[in-house]
Amino acid sequence: MTLKIYGIGASRAVRPLWAATELGLQFEHVPVHYQGGATRAPAFLALNPNGHIPVLEDLRPEGKVTVWESMACTLYVAKIHGKADGQTITPATAQEDADALRWSFWTVTEVEKDALTILMHRLAMPADQRKPELADAAEQRLRVPYRVLESHLQAQAKSGHAYLSASRFTVADLCVASVLVWAKGSDLLMSEFPAVKAWLDLCVNRPAFSACRKMG
Template identity: 60%
Template sequence: MSLTIYGIPASRAIRPLWAATELELDFTHINLDYQGGGTRTPAFLAINPNGHVPVVVDQRPADQGGEVVVWESMACALYLARHHGAADGQGITPANPAEDAEALRWSFWAVNEVERDALTVLMHRMVMPVGRRKAELAQAAERRLVAPLGVIEQQLERQQATGAQFLAAQRFTVADLCAASVLNWARPAGQLMSQHPLTHEWIIRCIGRPAYVHAKNRGVLP
């Protein structure tokens, strides 16, 4: 079997790269940038006709379906956790249906309720050149994020009451990985983070993990 992940870490590809690193998988990383036409070549479009990264290509034995191609960053991360991890209650893989449900709901929640506005915050507070940033767009996004951050703040408060430091279990799981990869984009909104301290602390705890740091630096460090 062989596993290949396409996409640069400074994209949504960080999600499967982080998951594969947490799982200590042996994989090939194709450091493909979404800018410059790299995802629009005939060869790549044959893998993902949407022309987006990330993509996971999993070469499995014929009796396991043969080649498996996964698009969409959350699907990639969840697939890796489910099919390349052990459901032993130790790693990021859900150990039972309840944990699997948590991983699914928080991943979809992050995409539907948070991602668009968090990306707006990131771009207009940090990434874009100063002259192109529009403070009014960032401010509007931050106002919309108050409600979903309130939801996750309450969940983390409930978890803290049981002694847990993470979102859906007593340990770091793929639920944390997927949700934190999105919420991390909202960190430049300093006031928003100060209003949701448990969320901010949880994000820092997640992205401080060695696997995240290693995945983020793929293709950057020598």
Template identity: 55%
Template sequence: MTLKIYGIAASRASRPLWVAHELGLAHEHIPLSYQGGATRTPEFLALNPNGHIPVVDDDGVLVWESMACALYLAGRFQGEGAEPLAAVNHAEQAEILRWSFWAVTECEKDALTFLMHTVAMPEERRKPQLAQEAERRLLPALRVLDQHLQIRRFLAGERFTVADICVASVLAWVQRSAELEAQCPRVSAWLARCLDRPAQQQVRALARRDSGRNL
């Protein structure tokens, strides 16, 4: 198998895995955990010197950074009989790039704080105030996306693309936010549509198998 995806599905490896499942790509999944030292071995550091999952190894071409992995796979492969996830024109490419970078720079940190302090960490370590503050900081950005979705079903073009995967992968962490549902109903509905997709369900099943947590 020449395409390998390293990282348990209950991690940011879910992003390239989601792309691979959408496109029906033949790949080997190596469910390496980010705990227990597996990402600090010399063998793994040769793949990603940052010591993080995910890593994509496409026949010797190494990609790390989860969004880069997702964007790379979508651009590199066309699934058999599948709609393209990558841009088919420069206007779509502009949307895909801007929303993917937007998710990482404007949303990811606060979305992770919300997730950790609502469900992901053991209850005794959670600080509800940190979750509330993160939720409040996120809302202005989420309203921008809500506005964008006023006349669209998807983020770029008229179909589901890798932009939806990149952004939904981050916003899945705030899916339980009551404020998101109340203040950004279009984001909430779009997110539910994305997370209902069969490929995403398959990745979630892998995540449950790996650890029962979905970071």
């Protein structure tokens, strides 16, 4: 098998796992956990000196390609292992390529940190360690990028498109949804931005997403 993806599904590793699964690829899954020190072992640091999952290895005829950074891994899977035929998650036109890049960079720079704060302080951390005021402040900041996404989705809907790019689910949707799902528990954001909510439901209700989240 040429493709190897390191990292458990309940982490940012879900992003390349989800992309590979949507494409029906054969790959080896190495379920490295982010807790317990595995990401700081010398063998793992040799793969990713940052000591983070996910990491992707691709054994190619010209040599091994190693990728880290979850969005890079995901975009790589779609571009290198998908077919640009307008039927799959792989961008098939220059506009779709641009959409995949701009929305992925947008989500890591404009949304990810605050979405993680909401997840941690509303849901993931033990109740006695949560600081609701941090989640509240993150929600207020997120209203700015969510407004941008809401307008974009409304414009897409007017052209008959339910997704971020083109008329089908693409890697652009996958990358953005994999971050916004962290803040799905925010009643404020989900009620203020109904187009975002409807689109997010559409993305995360895909069977490949729930299957990959459980990959431990």
